Amino acid sequence: MNNGYGSVETNVHEDLNAFDQLPRALRQACRYAVASWSCVHALKELRDLTNMMELPVPVASRLIIDGMAYSEPEDTYRAYGPDHPEADNHGRRLKPAKFATWRRA
Numbered sequence: 001m002n003n004g005y006g007s008v009e010t011n012v013h014e015d016l017n018a019f020d021q022l023p024r025a026l027r028q029a030c031r032y033a034v035a036s037w038s039c040v041h042a043l044k045e046l047r048d049l050t051n052m053m054e055l056p057v058p059v060a061s062r063l064i065i066d067g068m069a070y071s072e073p074e075d076t077y078r079a080y081g082p083d084h085p086e087a088d089n090h091g092r093r094l095k096p097a098k099f100a101t102w103r104r105a
Contacts, residue, residue: 018043023057029065035075
């Protein structure tokens with residue numbers, strides 16, 4: 001199963017294990033995001049930023065959270081439709097998500 005964004009293949013057990021290893025702020029962001037973000041992917045990004053880029057964990061977490069927040073309006077649009085107050089398609093034609101109950105007219 002491909003849970004979340006990117007090419008990180010994961011399953012529920014791996015994702016829950018990765019969730020437990022994330023810093024609190026990043027766990028909160030994954031928990032409350034509209035899209036189903038892969039915690040395995042977030043943990044990999046966190047490790048890349050802290051190990052290779054030598055960023056402190058809070059800074060790396062903030063970068064990942066900012067990236068998630070950037071796509072949230074489009075994810076909200078795809079999941080809940082254009083009438084949702086937090087939805088924004090940024091002028092793009094977006095299809096409804098697989099699980100969405102709204103459809104384009």
